[in-house]
Amino acid sequence: MLPLTSMVAALAAVALFAMSIAVSLRRMKVGVNIGFGDDALLMRRIRAQGNFTEYVPLALILLGLAEYRQAPELVLWTIAGLLIVGRCLHFVGIMTGTTALRVPGMVGTYGALLVGAGALLFA
Numbered sequence: 127m128l129p130l131t132s133m134v135a136a137l138a139a140v141a142l143f144a145m146s147i148a149v150s151l152r153r154m155k156v157g158v159n160i161g162f163g164d165d166a167l168l169m170r171r172i173r174a175q176g177n178f179t180e181y182v183p184l185a186l187i188l189l190g191l192a193e194y195r196q197a198p199e200l201v202l203w204t205i206a207g208l209l210i211v212g213r214c215l216h217f218v219g220i221m222t223g224t225t226a227l228r229v230p231g232m233v234g235t236y237g238a239l240l241v242g243a244g245a246l247l248f249a
Contacts, residue, residue: 128190128193128194129193130189130193130202130203130206131186131189131190131193133206134186134189134206134209134210135186135190137210138178138182138186138213141178141213141217142175142178142179142182145171145174145175145178145217146175148171148175149168149171149172149175152165152167152168152171153168156168170220170221170223171221173220174216174217174220174221177216177220178213178217181213181235181239182209182213184239185205185209185235185238185239185242186209188205188238188239188242188243188245188246189202189205189206189209189238189242191242191246192205192242192245192246192249195245195246195249197245197249201241201245202245204238204241205238205241205242205245206238208234208235208237208238208241209234209235209238211231211234212230212231212232212233212234212235212236212237212238213231213234213235214231215227215228215230215231215234216228216231216232216234216235217231218231219231
């Protein structure tokens with residue numbers, strides 16, 4: 127049934143929905159249909175959404191496969207925690223222009239990918 131993966135996937139869906147609405151609303155406000163024009167806020171929102179869609183799907187697949195293969199609970203929660211915290215920090219870092227948050231956010235995301243890969247390779 128993959129309860130942890132289901133919960134994290136649901137959270138990711140809500141987060142992506144919120145990011146997508148924010149992009150759409152900003153596009154309407156500044157009148158930009160494609161690209162980001164010269165609007166810095168729209169560009170940040172687009173990159174936050176894009177980066178999310180680049181990393182989260184594979185991390186969820188790794189989490190789901192590790193959970194399916196009955197990896198230890200600590201490993202599963204580590205993948206989930208690194209992904210959630212990493213994505214939150216990265217989002218706030220991009221939206222505020224704070225590298226001090228973006229960097230640990232990406233490190234957390236990379237950590238989720240590596241722990242997930244390790245769970246599958248070495249289980």
